[in-house]
Amino acid sequence: MFIKETEYALRGLVYIKLQNLKDRRPGTVEVAKEIDAPPFFTAKILQRLVRFGFLESLKGKGGGFFFAPGKPDLSLSKLISATEGDRSFSGCGFGLKHCDKNNPCPLHEKYAPIRESINKLVSEETIQSLAEKVYKKELSPIEIKNKKFRFPFVVLIYL
Amino acid sequence: MFIKETEYALRGLVYIKLQNLKDRRPGTVEVAKEIDAPPFFTAKILQRLVRFGFLESLKGKGGGFFFAPGKPDLSLSKLISATEGDRSFSGCGFGLKHCDKNNPCPLHEKYAPIRESINKLVSEETIQSLAEKVYKKELSPIEIKNKKFRFPFVVLIYL
């Protein structure tokens, strides 16, 4: 499971990109509300993402967050590495420090292909590609605990 | 990524079962050393596993931990549910509270099959089946930070 920061970052970025596609620049309060995350915490996380260089921001009236037009897409893999640190993607698929074909753990044989699928997924998919998918579909709002959300709760690949 | 408790539990249980196969009942100190985990913390975790009913223990001289002979195998899935709580296996493959065929997140289509493989793996494999694999192979010791380990560092399925 990802830590919350990764979860909120992932959801937040996809939401921001989705709004960008509609020529909008959402702010922290809007983002937090739409992705169902704590507002102040969301603000802090978005700040970090800006410092990472993943995202641009503008202060003042009409300000908000947006992706720089020229930049290449941000893969999930890069985002996850940034927010999760060494926790994730530590060589072997299991988080084992020392597990490979020569020193396999008893799960190695069966998990290796799964691991590869995951690697493929997170390196091929990007924040932008996910936002595009949502943009094209325009999902109907769903209700959770008396709140309505139109934005899909993207993304917590966990186990 | 699993929390440490799950990681140590998984490794510890497989190690204990492996020793049981050799008619031994290892104690906390031995287990901790072999799986490279903090001794006191390992003790606490093994205690919890006994309370869960996954494992038996015997106090006093010659005491230690062992699996009750009659009992059915313990699937990884059951163990993980116990140690991780609601964190894991929350319906949808992504940890999304509300994501399915009808309300898919933009990753749903590509992650669903991965998720299924993982579910299959953790429900089919058991502590005992993993221990058997190790038992039959008797892996050569590997060296990590000037320490030698013969027991494979099982199991931290993470992303």
Next chain:
DNA sequence: TTATTAAAAGACAAAAAGGTCTTTTGGTAA
């Protein structure tokens, strides 16, 4: 240039995870 808006910065606090240690309890063997 002033008022307003919104992000940046950073202090602070609460909760959860990770880890340590001491005391108690229940066995074993001599």
Next chain:
DNA sequence: TTACCAAAAGACCTTTTTGTCTTTTAATAA
């Protein structure tokens, strides 16, 4: 029955994660 051994119980501590809030800085519009 005594000495000893090893797990059980639980108090306690540290670190990390999660979350809140205030102050500062920068941009915009009037």
